[in-house]
Amino acid sequence: MKKILIVDDAAFMRMAIRTMLEKDDFEIVGEAENGLQAIKKYKECKPDVVTMDITMPEMDGLAALEVIMQYDPNAKVIMLSAMGQEVMVKDAIIRGAKTFVVKPFKEDHIIKTINKVLAL
Amino acid sequence: MSGQYTNEPMLDIYIFETSQLVEQLEETVLSSERCGSYSSDAINEIFRIMHTIKGSSAMMLFNEISNLAHIIEDMFFFLREEKPINLDCSALTDFVFESVDFIKLEIEKIKNGDNADGEATYIIDKLKVYISQLKSNNNIIIEGKNTKQESVKTQYYISQSSSDKQLYKYNYKAKIFFEDGCEMENIRAYTIIHNLKSITSDIKHIPEDIIENDDTIQQIREMGFEIIFRANQSYDEVYEFLMKSLFLKELMLTELHDDGDFIEKSIKAKEASDSIKMPIIQPNQSVKQNNNTDSQGSAAQGFISVPVGKMDKLMDLVGEMVIAEAMVTQNPDLKELNLDNFNKAARQLRKITSELQDMVMSIRMVPLSGTFHKMHRIVRDMSKKLNKEVELVIIGEETEVDKNIIEHISDPIMHLVRNAIDHGIEGKDDREASGKNKLGKITLEAKNAGNDVVILIKDDGKGLNKQKILEKAKQNGLLHKPEEEMNEKEIFNLIFLPGFSTKEAVTEFSGRGVGMDVVVKNIGKVGGSVSVDSILGLGTTITMKIPLTLAIVDGMNISVGKSCYTIPTIAIKESFRPKASDSIKDPDGNEMIMVRGECYPILRLHQLYKVKSAREHFHEGILVMVENEGKNICLFADELLGEQQVVVKTLPTYIKKIRKIVGLSGCTLLGDGSISLILDVAGLININV
Missing domain, CATH: 2.40.50.180 (CheA-289, Domain 4)
Structure with a gap:
């Protein structure tokens, strides 16, 4: 089973993603509420894919992405963005995010995205 | 409602989290208003909260909430980026509160299983006008989204020197269509360009201004995204490379054999602007990188939320167990037996059950802070409408009460606070005339007293007028004792009788027929009591005594x-x-x-x-x-x-x-x-x- 780390400050989003992914045989190895936790959890759990929210307290998704990419240049991070965050998504791509998903998303969409990123 | 999540837990957590966020938001807004300005922390927090509400609501397909949250997010984005001067805090607060009220109402509907059918358009329109006013006041030329990105638009130029031409062997042209519904096609296109840079530095693309111009999204959807570039890789290699791009629906790759072809295409691409502009990487939030990630991470405790129904059941079971324990250890069959070992074991059992009981009780205990802080909003709205200046002081908000009790006392407290502002605190002029501070004060205080919690609602207003109370009680036939025989406390307590109200005019906020008797009844339901004390001219104190727990x-x-x-x-x-x-x-x-x-x-x-x-x-x-x-x-x-x-x-x-x-x-x-x-x-x- 592929290991996923979910990073989002909203408990609702974490649960939504978890619910979607667990149906499809992914193992959620961790959840983080902010960038700092994300970095810590990444080192602990060594996930295959990270779903990373952008706007978060303490440390945002972009900063966390940068640190994770330095730590593991092969990290596969998918950004979760919303309309209006184009510039930040672009920054994320430059910093090494594999791709992004725009909220609100459907179950099959995020699963397909994760599978594609896993196949890279 | 969404067909995607018909399952209850998702809805529950959505309601729970959104309500919490809204409360947090209200507090931030209120404290900002009190300070007279929005600090950058406050702006960031409001921005983030609205962003989260927007995302969650969109996932649940509550589009009106999502749209409204989006526009407020935009507004606070503007405030964060542009830091406009001469910001009218109070107007801004009013807008935020109006929106918050809308969201609250919708959440309430959702909670009750109704359709969230409110229309936020009128608020959104008002907000749009307000934002554009803000922008023009701040001397910002509104050029669509460009205003936002001005700061990031630092550019660099792709080398066009002729030596490049010799660097790469082949010329290619690719036309790409993305999958339907993948959103933000411009950024997807950018991703491809970004990846291509690992094999070449000579790239042109149509449309050009993919980041700056959101219209390019539609353009890419309809016409596709065209890239012209030079590379050393063979056709197959390039094809494979591009095919790795995600969300690709269609890729048409052609090798351009004629150099002129390439140049011509390049010129076409160049016509729109002189050079390809690429925003430079600019982290828009500084990375607060520090080494104490561990301490930060572990500080965040793990929480789980549990339905109250389950907690009630657990409480019940523990109660039954306390009884069962007594039934075993005090069993009549054991009388007059020599049971040293049994008694030892029984003592251990009793110790554990009582610890278990304490623990379950403590889980159910909730601090009063939430209930108390809700009053800030009421004080603000009422004092604004009644043109009074009132300050709310909160003492002992950390005092804890059983969850079930909190639900019963929230409305009575609100009623009493309203009463205090409406009937207790005088108008500004009256206060000044009687030598008081113009600013009225309402104190909300909670403290533990044995097995009870005492909540005081104090105001420094005009106090209760005994004579008026007696007259009113007489009029309404509420006097059952000769006036002369009644002591002060008995007279004050008349206001708690059904059918009593000293205020002639019924105002919007208090005295809507539901009087103090309802407060007494509600508090009585949870085994509490209410009493009143007052000094004419100095103020009134209402004391609510409520049990820590019902169970x-x-x-x-x-x-x-x-x-x-x-x-x-x-x-x-x-x-x-x-x-x-x-x-x-x-x-x-x-x-x-x-x-x-x-x-x-x-x-x-x-x-x-x-x-x-x-x-x-x-x-x-x-x-x-x-x-x-x-x-x-x-x-x-x-x-x-x-x-x-x-x-x-x-x-x-x-x-x-x-x-x-x-x-x-x-x-x-x-x-x-x-x-x-x-x-x-x-x-x-x-x-x-």
């Missing part, structure tokens, strides 16, 4: 005949064995007893509940003096059985329906399996008065 009380078991009753220990003042000669009778034939020079009425429980008892003479039984709100009576019972914690169960409804039994608040199971009725001291005193 378990310390009780004294007494026997009457073969029945057993439990009196809450907190109400007992003393118990004593009377002498037959102590009893006296008043002119109506009611029994009284003299204790230390004071006369107390006697209530014989065996008469009240028609229980056959062998002990009808005073000297055979025992008197228990109980107190409620300063009134005392003595209950006559056969014997004291002992003190113990009892789990309160409500009387079965069929019993309540058959007969209105006075003086009982519930029942409980005792260790030997028998049932004991819990006496309601306030009720008993009222029978006797």
Whole structure:
């Protein structure tokens, strides 16, 4: 089973993603509420894919992405963005995010995205 | 509602989290308004909260909420980026509150299983106007989204020198279509360009301004994204490279053999602008990189949210277990046996059950801070509308109360706060005339007092006018005693009677027919009491006394005949064995007893509940003096059985329906399996008065 780390400050989003992914045989190895936790959890759990929210307290998704990419240049991070965050998504791509998903998303969409990123 | 999530837990957590966020937001906005400015932390927080609400609501397909949250997010984005001067805080606050109220209302509808069918368009339109005003006031030329990105638009130029031409062997042209519904096609296109840079530095693309111009999204959807580039890789290699791009629907790759072809295409691409502009990487939030990630991470405790229903059930079960434990350890079969080892084990069991009970109780305890802080908003709205200046002071918000009780006291507190502002605090001029500070003060204070929590609602307003109260009570036929015989406290307590209201005009906020009697009734429901104290000209204090928890009380078991009753220990003042000669009778034939020079009425429980008892003479039984709100009576019972914690169960409804039994608040199971009725001291005193 592929290991996923979910990073989002909203408990609702974490649960939504978890619910979607667990149906499809992914193992959620961790959840983080902010960038700092994300970095810590990444080192602990060594996930295959990270779903990373952008706007978060303490440390945002972009900063966390940068640190994770330095730590593991092969990290596969998918950004979760919303309309209006184009510039930040672009920054994320430059910093090494594999791709992004725009909220609100459907179950099959995020699963397909994760599978594609896993196949890279 | 969404078909995607019909499952309840998602909805529950959505409602829970959004309500929490809204509360947090209200607090931030209120404190910002008090300071007279929005700090950058506050702006960031509001921005983030609205962003989260937008995302979650969109996922749940509550589009109106999502749209509204989006526009507020935009507004605070603008405030964050542009830091406009001369910001009218109060107007901004009003807008945010109007939106927050809309969201709250919708959430309430969703909670009740109704459709969230509110229309936010009118607020959104107003907000749009407000934002554009803000922008023009701030001398910003509105050029669509460009304003936002001005700061990031630092550019660099792709090398166009002729030497590049020699660097790469092949020219390619690719046309790409993305999958339908993948969103943000411009950024997807950018991703490809970004990846291509690893094999070439000579790239042109149409459309060009993919990042800056959102219109390119539509353009890419319809016409595709065209890239012209030079590379050293073979056709197959390039094809494979591009195919790795995600969300690719269609890729048409052609090799351009003619150099002129490439140049021509390049020129075409160049026509729109002189050079390809690429925003430079600019982290828009500084990375607060520090080494104490561990401490930060571990500080965040793991929380789980549990439905209250489950907690109630757990509480019930623990209650049953306390009883079962007593049934085992006090089992009549064990009497007169030598059970050293059993007793040791039983003590251990008792210790654990009592710890378990304490733990379950503590889980159910919630601080009053949430309820208290909600009052800020009420104070703000009311003082604004009534043109009064009022400050709310909160003391002891960390005091904890059982979750079920909090739900019952929130409305009464709100009512009392409204009353205090509306009827208590005077207008600014009146206050100045009477030498008071223009700023009225309302204090909300909570503190523990034994098994109760005391909540005080104090105002420094005009105080209660005894004469007015008496007149009003007389008018409404509420006086049952001659005026001269009433003491101050009794007069003040008249305001709690149904049908009493001193204010002639009914205002928007208070006195809508529901008066203080409703407050008393609601507090009474959870076993609490309300009293009032006031000094004319200086203010009024309303004191609410509420039990810490409903479920378990310390009780004294007494026997009457073969029945057993439990009196809450907190109400007992003393118990004593009377002498037959102590009893006296008043002119109506009611029994009284003299204790230390004071006369107390006697209530014989065996008469009240028609229980056959062998002990009808005073000297055979025992008197228990109980107190409620300063009134005392003595209950006559056969014997004291002992003190113990009892789990309160409500009387079965069929019993309540058959007969209105006075003086009982519930029942409980005792260790030997028998049932004991819990006496309601306030009720008993009222029978006797």
